[in-house]
Amino acid sequence: MVQTVISALYGGFLVSIKLFGLTLLGALPLGLVISFGSMSRVKPIALLTRGLVWIVRGSPLMLQLLVIFYGPGLLFGWNIWGGSDSGRMLAALTAFILNYACYFSEIYRGGIEGIPQGQREAGQVLGMTRSQIFFRVTLLQLVKRILPPISNEVITLVKDTSLARVILVYELMWEGQRFIKSAGIIWPLFFTGVFYLVFTGLLSLLFRRLEKRLDYFTV
Amino acid sequence: MALLEVKNLNKSFGKTAVLKNVSLSLPKGKCLAVIGSSGSGKTTLLRCLNFLETPDEGSVYVGGELLYDAAKQKTYSENDIRSMRMHFGLVFQSFNLFRQYTALQNVTLAPLLAAKANKAPKEELDLFREKGIALLRRVGLENKLENYPHQLSGGQQQRVAIARALALEPAILCFDEPTSALDPELTGEVLKVISSLREQDTTMIIVTHEIRFARDIADYVIFMDDGVIVEEGPPEQVIDAPTNARTVRFLERYAEM
Numbered sequence: 001m002v003q004t005v006i007s008a009l010y011g012g013f014l015v016s017i018k019l020f021g022l023t024l025l026g027a028l029p030l031g032l033v034i035s036f037g038s039m040s041r042v043k044p045i046a047l048l049t050r051g052l053v054w055i056v057r058g059s060p061l062m063l064q065l066l067v068i069f070y071g072p073g074l075l076f077g078w079n080i081w082g083g084s085d086s087g088r089m090l091a092a093l094t095a096f097i098l099n100y101a102c103y104f105s106e107i108y109r110g111g112i113e114g115i116p117q118g119q120r121e122a123g124q125v126l127g128m129t130r131s132q133i134f135f136r137v138t139l140l141q142l143v144k145r146i147l148p149p150i151s152n153e154v155i156t157l158v159k160d161t162s163l164a165r166v167i168l169v170y171e172l173m174w175e176g177q178r179f180i181k182s183a184g185i186i187w188p189l190f191f192t193g194v195f196y197l198v199f200t201g202l203l204s205l206l207f208r209r210l211e212k213r214l215d216y217f218t219v
Numbered sequence: 220m221a222l223l224e225v226k227n228l229n230k231s232f233g234k235t236a237v238l239k240n241v242s243l244s245l246p247k248g249k250c251l252a253v254i255g256s257s258g259s260g261k262t263t264l265l266r267c268l269n270f271l272e273t274p275d276e277g278s279v280y281v282g283g284e285l286l287y288d289a290a291k292q293k294t295y296s297e298n299d300i301r302s303m304r305m306h307f308g309l310v311f312q313s314f315n316l317f318r319q320y321t322a323l324q325n326v327t328l329a330p331l332l333a334a335k336a337n338k339a340p341k342e343e344l345d346l347f348r349e350k351g352i353a354l355l356r357r358v359g360l361e362n363k364l365e366n367y368p369h370q371l372s373g374g375q376q377q378r379v380a381i382a383r384a385l386a387l388e389p390a391i392l393c394f395d396e397p398t399s400a401l402d403p404e405l406t407g408e409v410l411k412v413i414s415s416l417r418e419q420d421t422t423m424i425i426v427t428h429e430i431r432f433a434r435d436i437a438d439y440v441i442f443m444d445d446g447v448i449v450e451e452g453p454p455e456q457v458i459d460a461p462t463n464a465r466t467v468r469f470l471e472r473y474a475e476m
């Protein structure tokens with residue numbers, strides 16, 4: 001029994017990790033694009049992106065998962081996700097990437113706007129180009145500023161992956177929960193907690209090390 | 220012949236005119252001090268000369284050649300503006316040192332990037348370090364090369380900022396209230412460095428609230444009020460014997476402080 005549970009949990013854990021990793025891979029860069037959109041001098045673009053960010057941040061991720069998964073089929077008859085596990089994973093990834101990109105975009109925006117104008121102007125009067133100023137002056141200060149809020153979001157994402165079960169992505173918690181019905185035992189569910197704790201613990205350590213590395217200057 | 224010639228500069232922010240027909244000229248090796256109360260347009264004048272603001276009207280000549288003409292501002296590319304800036308250096312009120320770099324790196328960053336962009340050979344790049352050290356020695360900070368800005372006092376940061384501005388050998392060095400953000404006991408060391416530059420005939424424009432310092436260091440003084448040059452001339456005239464009522468009132472207020 002223990003063997004069965006462990007291997008089931010392990011399978012679920014891999015699904016959760018995949019969802020976690022691919023979401024970060026997509027959402028971290030997409031968030032930058034969205035933040036540029038919301039800071040755009042072209043009014044319609046800025047308004048549109050801010051509207052999107054408001055909708056995504058203002059409604060439950062679970063609702064977004066359901067709408068993205070069921071919406072296209074039920075509203076328009078489009079079968080874009082198919083019926084397979086990988087199709088459901090893709091739908092979950094779409095919802096997660098969009099959701100987290102919007103959160104990241106606000107963090108980036110705050111970080112960029114928080115860097116004093118004087119840093120950029122100092123680069124300008126020294127004849128540096130726009131890209132030199134971004135890569136040599138702004139970027140590292142930006143990273144230092146956003147690392148703490150980003151680490152918060154990343155740790156939240158670990159736990160949010162459990163929401164994917166509402167569209168039948170068999171992630172860690174779904175695997176743990178099914179033993180309640182099938183075998184009447186609850187310890188596998190506690191066991192999933194250990195997975196989450198270890199994983200978020202490792203992430204916290206990683207982020208603390210990164211922050212420590214940037215301790216040599218102040219922003 | 221004047222090294223710098225500014226003709227009829229105008230600048231507005233929205234409906235507020237900040238500079239109104241400002242003209243001035245400055246011979247090579249001379250020092251110009253700009254005084255006036257806050258909001259008189261002195262800082263905007265410096266920012267226009269460094270093209271951090273774009274003048275709405277007027278022109279700027281350097282070495283007798285037309286550098287900037289506001290009538291043509293739409294035709295200037297970002298690179299054009301960048302090369303115009305290279306004639307000027309600017310030391311900010313709030314220092315604005317790059318925070319993730321040491322004092323030495325702050326001084327050498329821009330020259331290194333420029334040299335790399337021009338594909339300078341490796342040996343030439345090594346010289347920048349020596350040059351940077353020499354510049355920091357000149358401002359009395361040869362023992363702070365590897366310190367980060369947050370490890371330096373305000374006065375030391377401003378001296379690094381002066382060395383950084385000197386590194387690009389600008390024709391005209393501008394100071395925007397270089398001591399206003401400093402504790403009184405730290406202004407002396409910065410003023411001393413500026414005075415030493417004066418002795419080496421650096422062409423300078425200094426926007427300052429330190430009237431006594433302006434009188435001691437400047438060859439010419441401009442008093443600005445409400446975006447116009449109210450009075451100009453040698454310090455003995457503008458500061459010691461002002462004729463305009465507004466200048467008199469400003470200097471009286473200063474004397475009371």
